[in-house]
Amino acid sequence: MDLNDGIIAGDVRALARAISLVENGDPAAVPLLRALFPRTGAAYLLGITGPPGGGKSTLVDRLIAHYRGRGLRVGVIAVDPSSPFSGGAILGDRVRMQKHATDPGVFIRSMGSRGHLGGLAAATADAAAVLDAGGCGIVILETVGIGQSEVEVAGMVDTTVLVTVPGLGDDVQVLKAGTMEIADIFAVNKADRDGVEKCVIEIEQLLGVREMDESTFLPPIVQLVARDGKGIAELADAVERHRAYLSQHGRLERRRNERLRRQVRAIITGRLGEWAHAKLTNDVEAGENLADLYRRKTDPHTVAAAVLRELGID
Ligand SMILES: Nc1nc2c(ncn2[C@@H]2O[C@H](COP(=O)(O)OP(=O)(O)O)[C@@H](O)[C@H]2O)c(=O)[nH]1
Ligand SMILES: [Mg+2]
Numbered sequence: 001m002d003l004n005d006g007i008i009a010g011d012v013r014a015l016a017r018a019i020s021l022v023e024n025g026d027p028a029a030v031p032l033l034r035a036l037f038p039r040t041g042a043a044y045l046l047g048i049t050g051p052p053g054g055g056k057s058t059l060v061d062r063l064i065a066h067y068r069g070r071g072l073r074v075g076v077i078a079v080d081p082s083s084p085f086s087g088g089a090i091l092g093d094r095v096r097m098q099k100h101a102t103d104p105g106v107f108i109r110s111m112g113s114r115g116h117l118g119g120l121a122a123a124t125a126d127a128a129a130v131l132d133a134g135g136c137g138i139v140i141l142e143t144v145g146i147g148q149s150e151v152e153v154a155g156m157v158d159t160t161v162l163v164t165v166p167g168l169g170d171d172v173q174v175l176k177a178g179t180m181e182i183a184d185i186f187a188v189n190k191a192d193r194d195g196v197e198k199c200v201i202e203i204e205q206l207l208g209v210r211e212m213d214e215s216t217f218l219p220p221i222v223q224l225v226a227r228d229g230k231g232i233a234e235l236a237d238a239v240e241r242h243r244a245y246l247s248q249h250g251r252l253e254r255r256r257n258e259r260l261r262r263q264v265r266a267i268i269t270g271r272l273g274e275w276a277h278a279k280l281t282n283d284v285e286a287g288e289n290l291a292d293l294y295r296r297k298t299d300p301h302t303v304a305a306a307v308l309r310e311l312g313i314d
Pocket of ligand 2: 078
C-alpha cells in the first residue's frame with residue numbers, strides 16, 4: 001500500500017509518516033498534499049488554546065473520549081512552539097492521553113518548533129489536512145502559549161476554545177491583551193478551585209464591552225473540571241452550537257475560504273522570503289557596491305534602491 005492509500009485508509013503509521021514529511025519540509029510532502037487535498041474538508045477543526053498548565057491536554061483527552069463515543073475518528077495535534085521536541089507526543093501529553101494510544105481511531109501527534117522552514121503554523125495546517133484526508137471527523141489543535149501562537153491557531157480552526165483557570169492572577173490581563181477576540185467559547189477549567197465565579201464574571205464583563213449585533217455569536221462560558229471529566233458534554237455542546245451558528249448564512253464556508261487564501265499567501269511569502277534571503281546573500285552582501293557604503297560614499301537607502309531597481313521593484 002503506498003503512502004497516499006495508507007492515509008486515505010486512515011492507517012496510523014501512514015499518517016505519522018506523512019506528517020513527518022510535512023514537518024521536515026521534505027519535498028515529497030508537496031505532491032502528497034496535492035493528491036490529498038480533494039479529500040479534505042470533511043473534518044471539523046477545533047482549537048484548544050490557553051496558558052501552559054491550564055489543563056488543555058487533560059481536556060483534550062476527555063474530548064477524545066467524547067468524540068470516540070460518537071463514532072468519530074479523532075486527530076490531535078499538540079503544538080508547542082517553545083518545544084524543540086517533535087515527531088512524537090511530548091511526555092506530558094503522552095501521559096495525559098495514554099489511554100487512547102492503542103485506539104486505531106485516534107491519532108495524536110506533537111509538533112515543536114524544530115526545522116520548519118515555512119513556519120510552524122504552515123506545517124500545522126498541512127498536518128491537519130493529512131488527518132482530514134485520513135478520515136478524522138474532528139481534528140483538535142492544542143496550542144501552548146499566550147499571544148501570537150493563540151491568534152495563529154484561531155485563524156486555522158473552525159472553533160476556538162480559550163481555556164482559562166481561576167486564580168492565575170494575570171488571567172484576565174492575558175485575555176485583555178488581544179486574545180479575548182479569538183475565543184468562540186470560554187472554558188474555565190479547574191472549576192474545583194476557588195475563584196471560579198470571579199473568573200466567569202470577569203469574562204462576562206469583558207464580553208459586555210464587545211461590539212455586537214443580533215447576528216453576533218455570544219461566546220458561551222463553560223465551567224470545567226477536566227481532570228474529573230466534568231463539563232465535557234456541555235463544552236462539546238457549545239462547540240456544536242457554534243458550528244451550527246457558522247453553518248448558517250455560509251459563515252463556515254467563508255471562514256474556511258479565508259483560511260485557504262491565507263495558506264496560499266503564507267506559501268508565497270515563505271518562498272519569497274527564502275528567495276530574497278538567497279538573493280541578498282549572493283548578490284548584495286557579496287557585491288562591490290558595499291565597499292562604497294562602508295567608506296560612507298553612499299548610503300544604505302541608495303544601495304537598497306539600486307538592488308531593488310535591478311530586480312524590477314522600485
Ligand atoms: N485541580 C484541577 N487540576 C487539573 C484539572 N485539569 C487538569 N488539571 C491538572 O493541571 C495540570 C496541567 O494539566 P495539562 O493538561 O498538562 O495542562 P496543559 O499544559 O494546559 O496541557 C495537571 O497536573 C492536571 O492534572 C482540573 O479540572 N482541576
Ligand atoms: Mg498540554
